[in-house]
Amino acid sequence: MSALLDELIELRHELHQYPEVSQQEEQTAQRILRWLNTCSPTQIIKNLGGHGLAAIFDSGKEGPSVLVRCELDALPIFEIGEPQWRSKHDGVGHLCGHDGHMSILAGLARKFSEYRPKQGRVILLFQPAEEDGAGARAVIADPKFSEIKPDYSFALHNLPGMALHEVGIKSGPLNFASEGLRIELSGKTSHASHPEDGISPAKAIATLIEKLPYLPQSLGKDESEALVTVVHANLGVNAFGVAPGDGMVMATLRSIDNALQSDLMAHAEELARQEANRNGLKIKLSHGEKFSDCTNDREAADIIRKSAKKAGRKITELTKPYRWSEDFGLFGSVSKSALFVLGSGENCPQLHNPDYDFPDELIESGMALFENIARDLCG
Template identity: 50%
Template sequence: MPLTELINLRQLLHQTPEIAGEESATAEKILAFFANLKPDQTIQNIGGTGLAFIFKGKNPGKRILFRAELDALPIQEKGDPSYKSQTAGKAHLCGHDGHMTIICGLGEKLAAQRPVSGEVVLLFQPAEETGEGARRVLDDPKFQQIKPDYAFALHNLPGFPLRQVVVRQGTFAAGSTGLTISLTGKTSHAAHPDAGINPAQAIAQLIQTLPKLTEKLSTFALVTVIHAEIGSLAFGTSAGKGSLSLTIRAFDQDDLENLIKMITEEVKRIATTEKLGCKFSFVESFAVSKNDPGAAAIAEGVLKEKNLQVIEKPEPFRWSEDFGLFSQSCPSYLFGLGSGENCPQLHEPTYDFPDELIVTGVKIFEGIARKVNG
């Protein structure tokens, strides 16, 4: 298929975004594209709306997996491309439309020339943005049919020169989780706050102390207060309940888990002192994305052979990627592809994936597939 067809596909996906957990029409478009490529096996509804296409070699060998994401964001697009999102309040503002197209381009290459050995799996994962999709895919019994020896993924990166490849040894992107702490006391008249149990003092203490817990860790970690709520806007009432929401992130998985433990212990301590009930609710949990040295050697060997411009980033990225969970299940490698120094940042309402990256992404992924599977 000529490049113009892949660009048309990318722009069609951009026009018709679906958010996490709702990606059935997107999956249908991908399924229709692969119908012409005749993969050896197709797995549908993996982890929800997910899809996997398997291209098999004649000889035994390694099974490698390439992953793209199906979901868009619940944000209104403010840019004005000719293929602007046709769905109010939803848009591909992270480039998943481009990532899918790159994997579709890789599918074309594998259909034209099957791998010599082993298997190449092209996975389209749902619900990346909420940190739920990878877990659902890995927990799906169907995943055992495609459990890989290596997994690879890329993410486009605004702020880096167009087509520059951004690599890192070890941690590529932070792990993170959202946490809401709910505190329950006792409502009373505002004239008699002593007759109730108001969580205001506890929440004020937690806002002060929780972000400082990162000082006990030796590597980067961050606790960001994102929301706080106490009682309701009733001037005659002393609040009897409140909540505090945080985002917790770290570059090391053990540090992330230790930090979560320290936070919950500190909350329980303060809640007990203040005679409050407390509950914890975790959302949008992402594992640390850690690059395996063996997978890195394969990918970075290909980057060298293709004479691509490569930069090694000194620090991991502070944002999180759902691909991190794959790195806990098999040797994995995540790298970045520069989408231009002046490209709007990811999740900004004017962001749009640069179509110039499609060829580069396909070239790298095909190089990896050929290196491992021939």
């Protein structure tokens, strides 16, 4: 075991040094493929929804198809931590721990290579583009996904602020749905001495910045159910002589479930159109980084609880869903799915912080938890 662990830690450090952002994970996928080739899976599916990879360990016998997912991508954030394995790609860093999640699945590949499942199939999915919300959708939409067709899907995310190795689980809603809304407004520039000759979006932008965050409240929802955050705005050009003719507001909308999210988005768009009309502006709306809600299936969540108990891990029942999003939620539309969090320690910097680094100790505990889950279903 410890020889394997040393190899997995080495792999994690290598992945950490060569991070790639969403949809550009080509080299990362190649490193993973080299590893998988040493594990003799029944089948490897390449270029799944982009640079995704799936290693299938098939028992050849009837039984459930159990998918375990990790992520290939890193973030466009400059790493300021100074581990020996610090990122060699300036401005890109594995600051969400996906390097660690990949090492956990690499370890599982070894385990299932040595002790094949007794029934059904275990599928280890290295999913691309989690951070921009496009990866799970692309994987599921890929015609090659029909060869996978999972009955159950599982994933974990490491979580700073929670005790090392502790497991957090919840049935039902776990992560909010989320989507970005870009509101572009255009009027007409004019000389700053004669603003009355132009059409300025300034008032509309000010109103939107003020009103958008209160939309959930107007729908009778508090921040435990929905949230609108204005993330960016601009207006006019950097010149004292010109009254502005163009402007933009960007906001991220989040809701506890997909239905409320659609409702919230419709209201946000309506508010933007009203403000455009009121001020005689043209409007262009566009969307980005859409994440489905992540809702844990009860049976799948119970399998995780059983696994954590068997591994002797402390289990925390989460009382509230997280407001951050996880594109893993989409696997709930094709299988019984559940995601759990694995504590990265109280003093670990938060995810996406520039000094974050995945704790290597979690590789072994993550592997044990997933192995218990998969063996519970596939033997």
